[in-house]
Amino acid sequence: MKYETVIGLEVHLQLKTKTKAFCGCAIDFGKTPNSGVCPVCLGFPGTLPVYNKEALSSAIKVALAFSCQIQEFTKFDRKNYFYPDLPKNYQISQFDLPLSRKGYLDILSENNVKRIGITRVHLEEDAGKLIHELNSSLVDFNRAGVPLLEIVSEPDLSSPQEAFDYLTNLKSIIEYLDVSDCDMEKGSLRCDANISLRPEGVKELGVKTELKNMNSFKGVKDALTFEVSRQNELLESGETLFQETRLWEADKGVTLSMRNKEGAKDYRYFPDPDLTVFIIEQPMVLRIKAELPELPHEKMHRFMRDYALTQYDAKILVSSKKDAQFAEECIRSYPQKDKKGIVNWLIGPLLSEANSRKLNLHELDINKTELINLIGFVEDGSISHLSAKLALTQMIDSQKPAAVIIKENNMLQISDSGELEQIISSVIQDNEKTVISFKAGKTNALMFLVGQVMKKSSGKANPKVVGELIKRRLTDA
Amino acid sequence: MELNQLTAHELLAKLKKGQFVLEDILNSLYSRIQTVEPKVKAFVRIKAGERPVLNPSADALLGGLPITIKDNICTAGLNTECCSRILEHFCPPYDATVISKLKNAGGSIFPFKANMDEFAFGSSTENSYFGPTHNPWNLTCVPGGSSGGSAAAVASDEAIWALGSDTGGSIRQPASFCGVVGLKPTYGRVSRFGLIAFASSLDQIGPITKDVEDAAILTGIISGYDTNDSTSVNKDVPDYTRSLGKDIKGIKIGIPKEYFIEGMDSEVKGVIQEAISKLKSLGSILNPVSLPHTQYAVPVYYIIATAEASSNLARFDGVQYGYRAHSDNLIEMYKKTRAEGFGEEAKRRIILGTFVLSHGYYDAYYLRALKVRTLIKNDFDAVFKDFDCIVTPTSPTPAFKIGERSADPLKMYLSDIYTISVNLAGIPAISIPCGFTKKGLPVGLQIMAKPFNEEMLFRLAHAFEQETEWHKLKPKI
Numbered sequence: 001m002k003y004e005t006v007i008g009l010e011v012h013l014q015l016k017t018k019t020k021a022f023c024g025c026a027i028d029f030g031k032t033p034n035s036g037v038c039p040v041c042l043g044f045p046g047t048l049p050v051y052n053k054e055a056l057s058s059a060i061k062v063a064l065a066f067s068c069q070i071q072e073f074t075k076f077d078r079k080n081y082f083y084p085d086l087p088k089n090y091q092i093s094q095f096d097l098p099l100s101r102k103g104y105l106d107i108l109s110e111n112n113v114k115r116i117g118i119t120r121v122h123l124e125e126d127a128g129k130l131i132h133e134l135n136s137s138l139v140d141f142n143r144a145g146v147p148l149l150e151i152v153s154e155p156d157l158s159s160p161q162e163a164f165d166y167l168t169n170l171k172s173i174i175e176y177l178d179v180s181d182c183d184m185e186k187g188s189l190r191c192d193a194n195i196s197l198r199p200e201g202v203k204e205l206g207v208k209t210e211l212k213n214m215n216s217f218k219g220v221k222d223a224l225t226f227e228v229s230r231q232n233e234l235l236e237s238g239e240t241l242f243q244e245t246r247l248w249e250a251d252k253g254v255t256l257s258m259r260n261k262e263g264a265k266d267y268r269y270f271p272d273p274d275l276t277v278f279i280i281e282q283p284m285v286l287r288i289k290a291e292l293p294e295l296p297h298e299k300m301h302r303f304m305r306d307y308a309l310t311q312y313d314a315k316i317l318v319s320s321k322k323d324a325q326f327a328e329e330c331i332r333s334y335p336q337k338d339k340k341g342i343v344n345w346l347i348g349p350l351l352s353e354a355n356s357r358k359l360n361l362h363e364l365d366i367n368k369t370e371l372i373n374l375i376g377f378v379e380d381g382s383i384s385h386l387s388a389k390l391a392l393t394q395m396i397d398s399q400k401p402a403a404v405i406i407k408e409n410n411m412l413q414i415s416d417s418g419e420l421e422q423i424i425s426s427v428i429q430d431n432e433k434t435v436i437s438f439k440a441g442k443t444n445a446l447m448f449l450v451g452q453v454m455k456k457s458s459g460k461a462n463p464k465v466v467g468e469l470i471k472r473r474l475t476d477a
Numbered sequence: 478m479e480l481n482q483l484t485a486h487e488l489l490a491k492l493k494k495g496q497f498v499l500e501d502i503l504n505s506l507y508s509r510i511q512t513v514e515p516k517v518k519a520f521v522r523i524k525a526g527e528r529p530v531l532n533p534s535a536d537a538l539l540g541g542l543p544i545t546i547k548d549n550i551c552t553a554g555l556n557t558e559c560c561s562r563i564l565e566h567f568c569p570p571y572d573a574t575v576i577s578k579l580k581n582a583g584g585s586i587f588p589f590k591a592n593m594d595e596f597a598f599g600s601s602t603e604n605s606y607f608g609p610t611h612n613p614w615n616l617t618c619v620p621g622g623s624s625g626g627s628a629a630a631v632a633s634d635e636a637i638w639a640l641g642s643d644t645g646g647s648i649r650q651p652a653s654f655c656g657v658v659g660l661k662p663t664y665g666r667v668s669r670f671g672l673i674a675f676a677s678s679l680d681q682i683g684p685i686t687k688d689v690e691d692a693a694i695l696t697g698i699i700s701g702y703d704t705n706d707s708t709s710v711n712k713d714v715p716d717y718t719r720s721l722g723k724d725i726k727g728i729k730i731g732i733p734k735e736y737f738i739e740g741m742d743s744e745v746k747g748v749i750q751e752a753i754s755k756l757k758s759l760g761s762i763l764n765p766v767s768l769p770h771t772q773y774a775v776p777v778y779y780i781i782a783t784a785e786a787s788s789n790l791a792r793f794d795g796v797q798y799g800y801r802a803h804s805d806n807l808i809e810m811y812k813k814t815r816a817e818g819f820g821e822e823a824k825r826r827i828i829l830g831t832f833v834l835s836h837g838y839y840d841a842y843y844l845r846a847l848k849v850r851t852l853i854k855n856d857f858d859a860v861f862k863d864f865d866c867i868v869t870p871t872s873p874t875p876a877f878k879i880g881e882r883s884a885d886p887l888k889m890y891l892s893d894i895y896t897i898s899v900n901l902a903g904i905p906a907i908s909i910p911c912g913f914t915k916k917g918l919p920v921g922l923q924i925m926a927k928p929f930n931e932e933m934l935f936r937l938a939h940a941f942e943q944e945t946e947w948h949k950l951k952p953k954i
Contacts, residue, residue, distance in 0.1 A: 045564065
């Protein structure tokens with residue numbers, strides 16, 4: 001039997017608000033353990049939470065970016081469970097009246113757009129962190145009370161790659177909104193996955209497995225890929241799956257069962273009586289909506305429209321907000337009407353320079369005017385494409401202008417026919433056989449002769465000019 | 478009369494005239510405590526012969542006058558243990574908002590805290606970890622609860638005035654049992670910040686005083702919006718002393734028939750009827766009214782209050798503060814800490830509250846209780862359309878014997894039958910002394926008013942008080 005994969009993702013985002021979700025503590029992760037705390041986020045007796053308006057507006061921003069419906073009435077609920085990193089032994093979260101529902105995120109995979117439903121976006125508070133030592137465990141509450149956004153997708157993802165694309169797109173949108181650092185390794189973005197398999201064509205969902213402990217997008221993809229084949233094998237061999245939580249062990253490349261056969265947890269959700277039901281006023285939503293920045297897919301379409309970029313090129317350039325800004329500045333300074341020249345440079349040599357330096361495009365230390373100058377030198381034939389790439393590396397390293405580097409490295413192409421004629425003459429003399437076969441009509445022979453001239457000129461001859469000169473010489477004679 | 482026997486407003490008037498100094502008041506309180514405290518046991522954690530020290534800012538309104546505080550209201554640098562072993566040695570680093578307000582008004586916090594039922598769970602002060610308080614009018618009787626320590630201290634002149642907290646009658650019922658004045662303000666009138674929560678949607682802090690004028694003064698000082706408590710209401714605080722001395726001619730009073738039923742002590746009934754006649758003779762208009770959902774108040778209360786309490790008390794786990802039982806295993810540590818730290822009644826309520834919030838029971842209990850709570854509130858709204866206030870007994874019986882009901886929780890719960898609806902509806906109510914039984918036990922008259930109409934309570938209560946001497950009688954201890 002063939003099985004199809006059903007995946008839903010639950011993403012937790014730490015919002016980078018000035019203060020925590022329900023108290024006035026400044027959020028600062030450089031601090032020593034338990035220094036960024038107060039009686040409220042420590043859950044001391046008698047203290048009360050007061051919600052952070054900035055966190056609420058960030059949450060609404062994100063929900064709107066995913067086209068969610070903002071709920072007029074919303075409230076906070078208590079999720080009750082005992083754990084030492086949870087100061088009150090309940091988490092302030094949202095249960096049946098989340099601040100938003102029913103949104104979506106479009107992912108582009110292989111040029112197809114697929115719409116992934118977002119079930120809900122809601123606000124909650126983060127817990128502290130346990131630090132395990134040899135014979136004891138310590139708690140650091142600095143993180144306790146940091147606002148978290150939970151973004152739950154519908155089970156609309158049908159492959160690990162789609163899950164990966166979903167996360168990449170999501171991260172890109174959040175970066176545009178500038179509300180979270182989205183760093184999975186640092187824990188500001190966390191992702192749990194629900195995955196189940198079902199026979200193709202069947203509507204009913206199969207038994208789901210919850211995957212945890214992934215700390216990169218690739219980890220999510222790898223864990224899901226492992227899980228697809230594990231579940232496939234079990235189902236193929238006729239075994240029945242049971243609902244469980246499995247942890248991704250990145251080192252071993254496997255998922256391991258965390259707890260099994262445990263009944264559903266009972267969190268005893270109920271409305272937090274310390275935080276009354278409140279109404280999200282429409283004018284506030286409209287204001288936030290009006291202030292939303294241009295989002296990646298909007299920017300992509302604009303780039304395609306305004307600069308005649310292909311979707312492929314545009315998608316690469318908009319994936320990060322700052323890179324897109326850098327790219328757009330370059331594109332605008334580029335004097336040609338057809339922007340293909342600069343775009344090829346951006347997604348070609350520049351991107352590979354950035355990659356090899358482990359930097360983002362916009363972090364490359366390059367003067368935009370000099371970049372345009374360099375491309376100009378290639379386009380007017382002054383230097384070869386190869387030389388230009390070498391020059392680019394040096395420009396980034398040394399901060400010298402393009403012209404200086406070209407001069408210092410003697411990169412100018414020889415287009416002077418007098419100088420070239422001499423080399424051509426000697427090449428023709430040394431390659432009589434090839435000259436004969438050219439005359440006999442073999443065009444390959446021309447390529448060979450040009451190659452020889454290039455070699456003799458140490459690559460500085462302008463191959464276009466050389467080809468013309470040889471052709472003229474041999475056909476005239 | 479000794480200084481400690483005077484009311485706060487009498488003392489303030491004399492202090493201003495320079496008839497004595499603050500130290501004289503302290504001395505008289507100290508000598509009274511020396512004499513009667515071994516019998517009354519209104520305070521907790523007093524060391525033998527310990528002399529209270531005050532840090533007054535004598536120039537402001539209250540002239541440094543000391544206020545006695547219930548053990549569940551946080552006082553910076555002064556242990557606040559809710560009379561529970563689980564908060565053993567807990568000393569908050571912060572003041573409750575009411576404490577800051579008192580200090581700002583020039584009051585000083587009396588360093589001995591008042592006894593109470595553990596976490597305010599009870600109607601007799603027998604559930605205190607430190608043992609019971611005795612009723613100053615009859616030392617074999619309970620003072621009521623849970624603010625029994627505050628009420629007994631005021632009644633026995635060991636305190637000038639006091640603060641208590643009222644979740645289901647915990648200020649009014651002990652005030653009634655001890656023959657003093659007790660007010661539960663409108664929910665949201667007084668900040669709950671720093672009040673160690675029992676049931677967050679019902680709790681309010683209020684005054685326990687020797688007369689209505691003191692209650693009006695103290696309510697005025699502690700009331701007002703607090704940005705640290707989202708459930709406090711941003712509404713101006715009137716000068717409540719302006720409600721004093723007004724006549725009550727034409728004031729419309731409802732007498733709910735559901736409150737005069739079987740189970741009510743016949744002597745109490747007689748005293749209340751006399752009080753009602755007195756109100757009539759003062760020109761008010763009395764009419765029977767109906768609060769049809771009264772019979773559901775006790776069950777609804779014990780669902781909502783215990784549900785909230787089960788979650789509010791989850792934080793007492795031995796991790797951060799208070800009592801911790803030692804174990805190598807986390808779960809065992811939790812279990813032992815809570816088993817040894819909480820008393821019987823606390824455990825009963827935590828278990829009950831956990832049950833009603835559990836999956837599969839939530840709708841049948843908690844959700845249903847919330848709906849009935851709305852019906853109870855609607856009952857009051859309907860009556861208050863035509864009436865200025867409602868008058869009832871505060872408790873169906875006078876103070877009962879210590880030990881008489883402690884084996885029968887249900888019977889104990891019924892002592893709050895007349896006070897609970899007020900908390901569920903969020904309205905204000907006051908209990909004032911209105912007579913005595915033949916055996917010399919005080920009886921309290923309860924007056925209820927519309928939300929934020931404390932002025933009506935003071936007006937009616939003061940008019941009644943001016944015509945009676947009950948509040949002036951002192952117990953012989």
